[in-house]
Amino acid sequence: MTDILLAHGSRHPRAAEGLEELRAAVTFRTGRPTRVAYLDLQQPLLADVARPGDTVVPLLFTDAFHTRHDVPAATAGLGVRVTAPLGLGDDIAAVLRPRVQPGAVLYAVGSSMPGANQDVARLAAQLGTDVAFATCSPRYSSGSGPVIPLFVTYGLLLDRVPGAQPLAAELAPVVAHRILHR
Known part of the structure; x- marks a missing residue:
């Protein structure tokens, strides 16, 4: 197996x-x-x-x-x-928590399913960060704070954030x- x-x-x-x-x-x-x-x-x-x-x-x-x-x-x-x-449970929050710093933004792909985006926003609130998405509102802008990428690996949407590293x-x-x- x-x-x-x-x-x-x-x-x-x-x-x-x-x-x-x-x-x-x-x-x-x-x-x-x-x-x-x-x-x-x-x-x-x-x-x-x-x-x-x-x-x-x-x-x-x-x-x-x-x-x-x-x-x-x-x-x-x-x-x-x-x-x-x-x-987006407590185990994922535990993985992300070491990346949290003042003014941080949880950055995710985003979904056309609003409930999915609300779930990401809840995780951001749990971490004490803002939230931004690559494909929907609120969108990430370069003036946002330090980024915590909710990405498994490298990708074109992650490349929009200079220096952002995937979780891998x-x-x-x-x-x-x-x-x-x-």
Whole structure:
């Protein structure tokens, strides 16, 4: 059995780099074989690597379109176990908390599903930060404070914030817990 980290996929040239950092850190924590697969834009797609009995961890923060539609469609009929996605719970807040500093802004992709954006705003309030999105209001502007990116890996939307670093391997404890306690 293999654990599969399921990412959306990106055209960014360094996207696979951040996911490889996370994969290696998860493998170290779990001692189990771990691979990366994608929903779109990159190879391999989930259907190309998944086998019955594998565990799939969706690397998604919000309960929005990709979580509700793309993941179920990609996993249908594969015989895999799907864990909860990363989400926006206390475990993610604990990962983000060391990055919090005065005037910080939690920066996320944003969703056309308003409830998803409200969930990100609640997490920002829990952390004591402002919130900004790449694709919807309130949008990030270069005059905003220090950024806490809610991004697993490098991506075109993260590049809009000079110097912002993805979470990558910092998410390993959360992902390993999803795998070991599914």
